[in-house]
Amino acid sequence: MTLDTDVLILGGGCAGLSLAVALAQHAPRLRVTTLEKRTGYTRDRTWCFWSTTDHPFKAGITREWHSWRVQADGEEARQSSRTLCYQHLPADNFYALAQDRMTRAGQPLVLGAQAGAIRADGSTMVTETDRGAVRSRWVFDARTAEPDSTRPALLQRFLGWHVRTLQPCFDPACMDLMDFQTSTEPGRTVFFYVLPFSAHEALVEITYLDRPDLLPEPAEQRLLQRMQQMCGEGGYEVVYRECGALPMRMEQSPAHGPAIPIGTRGGRVKPSSGYAFQRIQRQSRVLAQALAAGRPLPRRAEPAYYRWLDGVFLAALQRHPERAPHYFLRLFQRGRPEALVPFLSETASLPDILATMLALPKLDFAQAALLPARPSEREHA
Numbered sequence: 373m374t375l376d377t378d379v380l381i382l383g384g385g386c387a388g389l390s391l392a393v394a395l396a397q398h399a400p401r402l403r404v405t406t407l408e409k410r411t412g413y414t415r416d417r418t419w420c421f422w423s424t425t426d427h428p429f430k431a432g433i434t435r436e437w438h439s440w441r442v443q444a445d446g447e448e449a450r451q452s453s454r455t456l457c458y459q460h461l462p463a464d465n466f467y468a469l470a471q472d473r474m475t476r477a478g479q480p481l482v483l484g485a486q487a488g489a490i491r492a493d494g495s496t497m498v499t500e501t502d503r504g505a506v507r508s509r510w511v512f513d514a515r516t517a518e519p520d521s522t523r524p525a526l527l528q529r530f531l532g533w534h535v536r537t538l539q540p541c542f543d544p545a546c547m548d549l550m551d552f553q554t555s556t557e558p559g560r561t562v563f564f565y566v567l568p569f570s571a572h573e574a575l576v577e578i579t580y581l582d583r584p585d586l587l588p589e590p591a592e593q594r595l596l597q598r599m600q601q602m603c604g605e606g607g608y609e610v611v612y613r614e615c616g617a618l619p620m621r622m623e624q625s626p627a628h629g630p631a632i633p634i635g636t637r638g639g640r641v642k643p644s645s646g647y648a649f650q651r652i653q654r655q656s657r658v659l660a661q662a663l664a665a666g667r668p669l670p671r672r673a674e675p676a677y678y679r680w681l682d683g684v685f686l687a688a689l690q691r692h693p694e695r696a697p698h699y700f701l702r703l704f705q706r707g708r709p710e711a712l713v714p715f716l717s718e719t720a721s722l723p724d725i726l727a728t729m730l731a732l733p734k735l736d737f738a739q740a741a742l743l744p745a746r747p748s749e750r751e752h753a
């Protein structure tokens with residue numbers, strides 16, 4: 373049977389396009405085809421991440437902050453670093469850069485194409501699509517996963533407005549990573565996240581870390597109140613909105629069936645934070661390098677102990693959600709940025725991991741370390 377392509381990627385979102393670009397860079401001899409069901413790309417989200425991981429989309433970064441702060445319990449932890457920063461990549465820039473690299477590498481990206489079932493026919497993969505069957509040697513599946521009906525440890529819900537204000541309202545030198553608010557409901561943690569682009573422009577986001585049985589709060593009202601506090605009534609316009617809901621849970625190790633799951637489907641969303649961009653970039657690189665070298669494909673790109681650490685952090689948050697503000701404040705008050713930022717990005721050395729863990733309340737985290745969150749917990753939740 374002749375192959376239509378060597379590598380078929382299903383889903384041209386963050387993970388699918390990142391893998392296509394990594395293959396163009398590391399395995400240029402492979403024929404790569406990506407199928408995406410959308411007919412075009414818009415700015416549908418914003419990726420932010422620490423500057424600790426190398427990736428090929430740096431030209432799309434529009435803003436970076438070398439100072440950040442966490443506020444809780446009437447206290448503030450402010451950190452700065454000359455070498456490390458928090459970066460902002462709007463999705464439209466990412467999509468444009470990826471398409472440009474793929475075009476230059478001669479890789480087809482088929483928009484408006486719906487992929488269906490995948491089966492193995494000997495060593496060939498056959499994927500049904502609305503354009504007919506596609507035969508390939510490898511299939512990487514980055515399609516939006518079916519919503520999982522089992523209950524996560526916590527649910528992260530967020531609503532963000534990119535605003536322009538008449539009066540200067542923001543300090544562009546320092547971003548608010550977490551500004552915790554009091555919550556009247558047990559099991560609910562609320563914080564604001566503010567990315568100030570200038571004195572007159574910012575992304576202002578409200579985030580809830582909720583026990584999954586809680587009903588969502590009307591986030592717009594809180595965001596409106598916050599904007600009024602910062603800028604007065606009506607003194608701003610909303611130029612872009614984004615929202616999302618990310619389950620925070622330990623995923624089972626992704627099983628490789630006929631297709632290899634990547635991105636969210638492949639468990640790349642960090643359980644304790646909801647971040648995925650850096651993990652997706654690392655996974656794309658190690659997969660592309662392994663394919664280029666003819667090596668077996670690795671399941672994970674990070675050392676296994678990060679999985680345990682995620683389980684510990686998630687267990688502590690799940691047991692004491694009301695103490696989340698205190699945990700994050702302690703981390704940012706006591707952790708040095710040079711150790712803490714790599715810890716959050718899963719690139720820290722073992723001494724830095726230990727130093728960061730020691731910044732956390734010992735009793736809560738010792739208990740969580742004895743019973744960390746595990747994938748099986750969600751089946752019984």
Ligand SMILES: Cc1cc2nc3c(=O)[nH]c(=O)nc-3n(C[C@H](O)[C@H](O)[C@H](O)COP(=O)(O)OP(=O)(O)OC[C@H]3O[C@@H](n4cnc5c(N)ncnc54)[C@H](O)[C@@H]3O)c2cc1C
Nearest residue numbers: 383385386387409419420487515516616635636647648649
């Ligand atoms: C609003 C929002 C903001 C986020 N912000 C951050 C952030 O700041 N930092 C961070 O690290 N992470 C962030 N995340 C988490 C994570 O990085 C993103 O969700 C990321 O887009 C996940 O990449 P993905 O490829 O798995 O999924 P997606 O990017 O959603 O891609 C899935 C693709 O599959 C396509 N598809 C679905 N079905 C089919 C089909 N049958 N055939 C073909 N194509 C199909 C979809 O159209 C889509 O393009 C955010 C998530 C959201 C929702």
